[in-house]
Amino acid sequence: MAIQRPKGTQDLLPGTVEQWQYLEETMRCVCREYGYDEIRTPMFEATELFQRGVGQTTDIVKKEMYTFLDKGDRSMTLRPELTASVCRAYVENKLYGQPQPIKLFYIGPMFRYERPQSGRFRQFHQFGVEVLGADQAVVDAEVISLVWDLYKRLGLTKLEVHVNSVGCPVCRPKHRVQLQEFLTTRRDGLCKDCLDRFDRNPLRILDCKNPACQAATIGAPTTRDTLCEDCSTHFEKVLAFLEAAGVVCRVNPRLVRGLDYYTKTAFEVMVEEIGAQSAICGGGRYDGLVEEIGGPPTPGFGFAMGMERILAALQVQHKLPEEKPRVFAMLVALGEKAQIEGFSLMSALRTQSIPVSMDLLNRSLKAQLKAADRQGARYALILGEQELEEKVLLIRDLTLGEQNQVPLRKAVEEINKMYQRGVNA
Template structure:
């Protein structure tokens, strides 16, 4: 049997990769407009970073990480998410010495061993933003506004931001006590994972997708019920700013996110009809994470979105037309001498930034013209033995069929002029 790609991974082929490039270019454009700079971190990190940064009680750390021993018997893990790595880079490279806040974004592959399904892969790609060094509600609103702006530029419809505040360590202690008191008589009805969460992190029980656990927690105290005055004022200010920005949102007191490091603002962006889940972005504030990995006290907020899920939403909503890259022209060379002259001409055009293709297999004129039309070229540059002797080539408009003779030594300028004019 032929070797196949690992389960839960994809081959991104021509015809599809152009959609990825379009999405990534739009992301980078939005980030530039908002003043965010790109960061790239290693694909694997010390396992301890994710154990401490993501949280020992999370499904990611307990069940989903790709962890291995390297040749020095050090435990390494393929990164399952980006925030912990960015915070590690922030501390290790002393980015806190720069003017604050530090506004960063990343795009890259992540790895989680989970059951592949629509919109979920074992190797997937995330775009994420992290703002480190500012705790004002305005920062939260800007981060959410960046997400909203990106989706508006992409043309996605039917979006809604779900918002909650999970509080700070002070008010979360009060919520923990009330939640455990509410759940104690029903603890045996919870799933095995939630029974374990009951002592270690009961807040995450509210995030369980098990229908039975959702029924058990119906009417349970929420974090919004126990917010301290500071957290309550912070949350109200965020909501006020989002209203000013025209962001469609609703509060969702059951939204707690699946990572241990969140404080105060937590949010997800929902869209229908993209598979097993409707969330295409999630994030929140993590004011204690940098300290958790032995950095200075640094407030932070960020989000991550799976690019596969965004692309799925764009495809479902019909936002993608054919995006495969097309040459502006195709050089059709007939015979060895014409190929030599044609290759020189193609090289000169490419040096001027003109997308131009050339047949590499010595096909017939008819076959090469058919190939030019199939690739979507606007012009064909036809060079045969007769044209070589006269020092000209035939420039054929593949839309109208019109054809003119052009001196070979003027062909580069003529083609460049036509592209500039859009003719």
Template structure:
């Protein structure tokens, strides 16, 4: 039996990978405009980083991480998310010594042992940004604005930002007390996970997708009810800036996000038409995370979006480029000597950045022309023994069928000019 790829993973083949490249190129363009620089961190980290950074009570840490002992008997984990890794790099590489804030973005694979389903994989890919070293409301608004404008650039419609404030440790303590008081008589109706969260992190109960838990928490006090003056003022300023910038948002008091490190602003971007899992981006502020993993007190905010989820939304709305990039030309070399000379010509053309293909199977002229048409080439460069004897190259327009001859010694410059003109 042939070996198959692991469950929950996928092969990204030609014809599909161009869509990924289109999305990634758009992401990089928007990030440059906003002044964000790319960071790349290891695929695996010490397990303790995620235990401390993501939170012991999260489903990610409790159920979903790919953790292993290395040959030095150290516990390592394939990264399930990247915010904790970026914060670790910020501390370890002393980025706090640079002018603040530090504005970073990343694109790469993450790993979680989840039940594979539509749009959800065990190896999945995320784009995200992190801003470290600034706690002003305008920073929150910029981060949300960046992803909003990215989606607009991609042509997505039906977008809505859901935003909330989950408060700070001061006002969260008050909310925790009120929430536990509300739930104590209903605790037996919560799912097993939420019964465990009741004492350790009751806020996460509001985020549970279990229908019974959602029913139990109807009417429960929200974080908005207990915000301190500082958190309330911060949140109102964020909303004012977003509204003035034209970002369509809705305050969702039940939005708490799934990770322990969030403080103050939390948000998700929702899009219509992709089913029950309509969130295509989520993030928020995490002003205590850098300190939690051993660094100096440093405010931070960021988001992550699933590449697969965004591509699915673009597919549903017919906003993806459909065609493969076309080959500019194909070199058709007939005979061994023509192949040698043709390959030298091919190398010279490619060195000038001209995309030119060449038959590698020694097929006939007819079959090579068919192959050139299938690959969408505009031109065919024909070189055989007769052309070599006369020191010429035949250039055939594959649309009109017209052809011309150019001296072989002048062919590179002639073709370069045609390429520049888009001929």
């Protein structure tokens, strides 16, 4: 039996990879314009980083991490998310000593052992942004605006931005007591995970997708009911900035997010038509995370979005760009001498950054012209025994069906002119 790829992973083949490149290019462009720099961290980290950073009560840490012992008997984990890694890099590389805030973005693969389904994989890819060293409400609004701007540039529609404030260490304990009192008589309706969360982190019960838990929490006190003055003022400022930026958002008191480190602002972006899991982006403020992993007190705000889910949304809404031809011209060489001369010509064209390919299987003229058509080439550059004798190159326009010939010594110059006309058209 042939070896197959691991469950929950995928091969990104030619034709699909170009869609990823388009998405990544758009993300990098937006980040450059907003003044964010790229960061790249290791694929695996010490397990303790995620236990302390993501939180012991989260499903990620309890159920989904790929954890292993290395040859030094150290516990390592393939990164399930990147915020904790970015904060670790911020501390380890003493970025807190640089002018603040530090504005970073990342693109890369993450790993979670969960049940594969539409839009969810065990190896998946995230794009995210982190701002470290600033606690002002305008930071929250700028990051959410960046997300909104990105989706608009991609052409996505039917979007909803949900925002909430989950409070802070000052006001959250009051909500915790109220929520536990409310749920005490409803514990029989909670799932096993939420029963475990009841004492450890009852706020997470509001985030459970189990229908029974959702029914049990109808009418439950929300974090907005108990916000302290600082959190309430901060949230009102965030909403004002978002309105000023033209970001349409909906205040969702039940939005709490699934990670333990969030404080104050939390947000998600929802889109229709991509299945039950409609969230394509989520994030919020995490003012205690850097300190939790051993750094100085440092405010932070960020988000992560699954790239597979964005591509799924773009596909459903028919917003992916049409595939561009891979080559400008296909060299059709007939015979060994023509192949050698043609190879030299092709090499010269490539030094001019002209996308050109040639047949590698010694096929017939007809087969090579078909191959040129499959690759989307605009021109076929035909070189056979007769052309060699006459020292010319036959150029056939595969779109118009016209052809002409040019002297071989001027072929590079003429083809370059043709290419530049096409690029600038």
